[in-house]
Amino acid sequence: MKDLDFATIDYDRKKRCGVSEVIYGAGKTADQISTIAAELLKNGEKTVLVTRMNEEKAKTVLRDMTALNVAADYDPISEACVIGEYKEASGIGKIAIVTAGTSDQKVAKEAAMTAKAFGNEVIEINDVGVAGLHRLMNRIDEIREASVVIAIAGMEGALASVIGGLVKAPVIAVPTSVGYGANFEGLSALLSMINSCASGVSVVNIDNGFGAAYQASLINHICEQEQ
Amino acid sequence: MKDLDFATIDYDRKKRCGVSEVIYGAGKTADQISTIAAELLKNGEKTVLVTRMNEEKAKTVLRDMTALNVAADYDPISEACVIGEYKEASGIGKIAIVTAGTSDQKVAKEAAMTAKAFGNEVIEINDVGVAGLHRLMNRIDEIREASVVIAIAGMEGALASVIGGLVKAPVIAVPTSVGYGANFEGLSALLSMINSCASGVSVVNIDNGFGAAYQASLINHICEQEQ
Amino acid sequence: MKDLDFATIDYDRKKRCGVSEVIYGAGKTADQISTIAAELLKNGEKTVLVTRMNEEKAKTVLRDMTALNVAADYDPISEACVIGEYKEASGIGKIAIVTAGTSDQKVAKEAAMTAKAFGNEVIEINDVGVAGLHRLMNRIDEIREASVVIAIAGMEGALASVIGGLVKAPVIAVPTSVGYGANFEGLSALLSMINSCASGVSVVNIDNGFGAAYQASLINHICEQEQ
Amino acid sequence: MKDLDFATIDYDRKKRCGVSEVIYGAGKTADQISTIAAELLKNGEKTVLVTRMNEEKAKTVLRDMTALNVAADYDPISEACVIGEYKEASGIGKIAIVTAGTSDQKVAKEAAMTAKAFGNEVIEINDVGVAGLHRLMNRIDEIREASVVIAIAGMEGALASVIGGLVKAPVIAVPTSVGYGANFEGLSALLSMINSCASGVSVVNIDNGFGAAYQASLINHICEQEQ
């Protein structure tokens, strides 16, 4: 553990939690992000994930990483960045990331970057919201192949319940703030998913693609945990 | 219009709105209900619908109606009562009343009593919530035959969106207070249905089976309106 | 059904739901909108409705449509756009679109564009909120001529209840986010309309002029549905 | 000012606020109510109003007052009680108490008891909710005669806005907890009334018939205040 002026870096996290520290970019400056990333890399970390880093900060951080001769893959849609190398895909099976609509893409990309960074094979299935059920049914066999499913939807969030009733895998639901009017920034989807009539569904915070993929990855690597 | 001490009866309502006054039983005594019903019948009304009348009040009202030699059909599940005669079924087609779960039955029965009282043929389809999608798909052809669909669901209320994407008929959604925890007495289902990603869905108040059937009946008789 | 990279186009929707796919512009780029529209037109669709497309995106899309030699009518107030041709007006009767105040105009225009695109004759009646009841009473005969009424109001949303008690037609209420203070972005009007004391009123999402007109059109063409 | 063990009686209130202390019965025992009432009477007060006193407590209090040879008029519907004598009616004009439905009666009665106790002539007009506008229009001339109007309504509370647009008098709106579903114990009516599009409307707490009548009485006696 190292106590920078502005942050307390947690080097034991990997041992304790199985995954090393992730940098939440929203409340930090580009310099702070680069410093923490460099510290983690110096400490032997191979993969550092940064989330919610806007493009302006990303420019600085990418330049800093280049200076350190470290690879960095930034996705401007999700504003997530993988510094260092992606872990090789392993785990029980694949993680399916399923969205209800085109507008849920930002959250889905954050989930995909996270899942891949942590060594998971990902299937991305977009725009299969329940108002056009056949679109979902056309892809359901692919979804059934996954060992964990992440269901991402805004508005009424019904996707989680419908998928929950169609697959054996655990479903992690991500409500998104997509919509307008009485969706109240994602509250309608959150309540809907928390009240899901399907069993086997649990929920993470609104727009929290990272959190869903993090837990999906834990589950997908659960057998390794036991060794 | 007649001004009883406690109520102002609206005899012109039928001419104005196409349907005569309905008695909301919850805030009235049995005596008040009987008096209003008798006034409406005396004024030439053939069918008087009473909603939300508990069994204790119903006993008194049924006895009063028997004394007046008037038929009265009380349904203890929905606490609705049709005094006088059911209108003969007419209209463009049938009204499908579809519920997500067994526990939505009370609301469904109120809708069915209302729809029948106002002269509609009714199809009742129960327990086809989206967590077991094939149950819904097994009945979807029946639902598609209806000219108006009433979708009744608690919890996350996803049924309305799924049906909305499968039929041509207008869908009237009724959120129910069924569920527990973060459903907040039906709020989750209400928000879910109001945010439905399917077009062609509109929503009435929580547990308002009467209101849904009332509007469904207006729609089902819309061609008569024009004559 | 065609699977673009970012969207899954639903060509069967017309057969299934009676109306072809509508493009919700808010979460899409101008290019995505143009691509989907072009796909739908290529597939035989005559009328493509785009909603919530801001003026900047509209410029690009209009230019793209001109290049394809396709007409496109964009309304900057509602940010709705009809690509291709308006369907010829048909249906049981007219759809009345009634607003409480001048500020509800944006929502009313979206409803009007939608209703006309789908082949309905529209009556627009503005600024007849209940605080000046005689303004409403002066126009009530026109409203009564409609087969479906769309009541649009912000603030306390009382318009829906008052109209609901004056007409035989089904009323679809649209709460708007117009107002300030304790209207909480339209929540007060939504709750007010959902709790309407008038029967025959159902509600769509806040500011959802499109949704109201879509359902009104379904109802207005309900007899065709049966053929 | 006298400091009983459980309460601090405020004898100067009349001089300071123009009206003597009112006893809120809900949080007090029958004995406490009787003791405070007796203290106020002993101190020269002619009229003591008790609100929210249930029938069980009322029995004891009425018996206590009889023992003191003091008149007491208890209304079981509103659970209000006037101990001593009603003030003689005075003031600028009448107070109109208008309700939307039969179920708002409890609140209306509390308002009427209060207004009469404080020396106001009262007009009671019931069951004229906006879903049957002609019922209201039939009585509007009576309402226009009042110098202050109290508008009482549950559900969507539209009555206040409609009356606000029809009269010159100030309107005090009382939302009631009447209704079900998304009325959330009166919240929908409260928000509706606070957002009234009519000017000249102010609002008191849900079910607070007393508070509305208290302020109406202040207004009705406003000229005396100046003397």
Place this chain on the structure above:
Amino acid sequence: MKDLDFATIDYDRKKRCGVSEVIYGAGKTADQISTIAAELLKNGEKTVLVTRMNEEKAKTVLRDMTALNVAADYDPISEACVIGEYKEASGIGKIAIVTAGTSDQKVAKEAAMTAKAFGNEVIEINDVGVAGLHRLMNRIDEIREASVVIAIAGMEGALASVIGGLVKAPVIAVPTSVGYGANFEGLSALLSMINSCASGVSVVNIDNGFGAAYQASLINHICEQEQ
């Protein structure tokens, strides 16, 4: 009544409600405001109040009024504007406008402009919030001289209750959106004022200085109403 394209002007309002139409500027263009104002003036109105008109719109409207040779007094703090002449002060007494803090000034100014426009003498007392009670007590005699009191406060809104217990006049409370954190845009002050433990307090919408002054003016001129 005149039906402009975008608005329905209500010339009878003065006869019906005692006050002529007020123009709510927020949802209208400068041109619409000028047109409505000109129409009202042409129709014989001497005083036209415009509220919520930002400075940009005001420039145009003031120029338009100059062109019509009509006076116009615009207050940039409250964004209110009196077109034509202020009514001469009359009524039973004065209206006291009392604020808790400097930041409530915008709302207080809107109230003052409104009260003056409608012919009331105004006392303005600022920054006497309850956290420094002696500031309020130093001014209480002035406040007691008023026939109506408008109490304006954000944060916890306690000012209304404290004043309510100190004066005989009716108190109209205006919650403001001033504050941060858990004030939720004025909700805390609104709830606080609606729950006031002082009798004689009623409440208008958050930040609605106009509404409070409008009703205060009605009350202050209540004796004229009777003539």
Place this chain on the structure above:
Amino acid sequence: MKDLDFATIDYDRKKRCGVSEVIYGAGKTADQISTIAAELLKNGEKTVLVTRMNEEKAKTVLRDMTALNVAADYDPISEACVIGEYKEASGIGKIAIVTAGTSDQKVAKEAAMTAKAFGNEVIEINDVGVAGLHRLMNRIDEIREASVVIAIAGMEGALASVIGGLVKAPVIAVPTSVGYGANFEGLSALLSMINSCASGVSVVNIDNGFGAAYQASLINHICEQEQ
């Protein structure tokens, strides 16, 4: 699939979802529960779980099962019942069920009954809320042995975040309605858990011990799923 009058039994659920249908007892009569259970058993099901069945209903159901010569284990604290036989414990490892306080016991027992019914070994660790951190630290090694952790807490629900930072296993958080005041029936714990600063935490509905254990069981048997 069999269509009883009141319910549509879903025999394929096991094949589709890996677990057979569970009977939610709250909205059903004892007779309905017995009938559905008997149908499932007749169809070859070995283990039938019933949740939320109060003691009165349980008496009847237990008697009915005895008559059928079927074992039934009812737990009056959680009101859960296992009809038939518990599945033999299998899966990757153990499920730890951890509660913050004695009052969370009801929910914990529902989770334990569910996990055992579906073939999982369970560790129960009670009353280790974060206000006495050492109580938790004393048991943390046991918790770390589990392959999935269920964290159950009311009030501020901090337990989930603290455990989330201490273990490698996925954590499923269950907010409970335990507490008073501003916990709003579990809402505070729900929001707290959804906003958990620890990664690897997902959430189910308030008091939903069943749902948490169901998903934990899916995860614990995830390797079998792949075979």
Place this chain on the structure above:
Amino acid sequence: MKDLDFATIDYDRKKRCGVSEVIYGAGKTADQISTIAAELLKNGEKTVLVTRMNEEKAKTVLRDMTALNVAADYDPISEACVIGEYKEASGIGKIAIVTAGTSDQKVAKEAAMTAKAFGNEVIEINDVGVAGLHRLMNRIDEIREASVVIAIAGMEGALASVIGGLVKAPVIAVPTSVGYGANFEGLSALLSMINSCASGVSVVNIDNGFGAAYQASLINHICEQEQ
């Protein structure tokens, strides 16, 4: 630390937190309460506080304590009980417990029992709500003598702000659920107090008299802490 079946007793709490464990009676049976109390006493604890223990449970617990020859003082209003001996009063000064109304008594008594149990001298001042400010001003000198003030109020909770501006001592505010309508079980008072315009005010949970007194006692004994 001792691990009973249902609870984990925390003997070190006194050393760690300065105060020994308190038993929250609401979620426990009488037997559990007696067992925990006996364990604590056996372990050398002199004073055991039990809160929220209803009269029925109290009977059993008092009988059990008598059997153990231990004193127990139960207060039926607050449902608090001090088992063993009250600590002798010490600390910097007195704790003033001030209520707005008679109905806040239950919470005030819980605070008083707690403060006395933990060795504080208490001043109780009741029924001095801000609607009758002189009642508060008559007692303010007594309040100013205290080293810590607990301000207890329901409805709009203004008492905390007013006292906060009148004293040098820290003020701990307790919102109560007293009131009706839009107080939403104490939410209005909670928001009001959290938004207090007076500095030096902090807030505990609704109705949490215990929590306020606990912290007041910590503050009152803060100098001992240092020794």
Place this chain on the structure above:
Amino acid sequence: MKDLDFATIDYDRKKRCGVSEVIYGAGKTADQISTIAAELLKNGEKTVLVTRMNEEKAKTVLRDMTALNVAADYDPISEACVIGEYKEASGIGKIAIVTAGTSDQKVAKEAAMTAKAFGNEVIEINDVGVAGLHRLMNRIDEIREASVVIAIAGMEGALASVIGGLVKAPVIAVPTSVGYGANFEGLSALLSMINSCASGVSVVNIDNGFGAAYQASLINHICEQEQ
């Protein structure tokens, strides 16, 4: 007390409340801030604290103070400013200011500026949120040395409960608006902290670092108060 046009300066506040007036900069212009500060200094005040003054205003105020030859220390992170001199540190002990994450820094700095301005020694401990418990445990001995602890956290706010169970000092919790999704601008942390299962925790408004430090300072100087 001096009545500027826009503000009523409260010179007696120091005598009455022990601390002189603090200037809340958010609702005031730079000129108003400078004027009030100058007045207070002229009146003999040595230390004037200004909070929530953005950098633009600060430039003007700092220039004005330089012109008056008065020191002014502005912190751009917290937007707080100490004009004049910091009081010399005194009091019972130190105030510990503890944050959960880097993003809570703004609030922590406001607290630190306030505590130092009022004469307290401060320990700042950052980024020790409960998801990495060992970070907190590494610093707990430092925290235990403080006489008062301020716990600052967003998201689920668990830090307050955990610290509350580990220290003898009173804990003042500050919820922050840090987070996203269902944190609703700090509401989740506020509810979490208000429902804290740890005793000895009270709460101030969201992001109110000033209020927490103000009360902490009162407590830290409580013995002086008695002299």
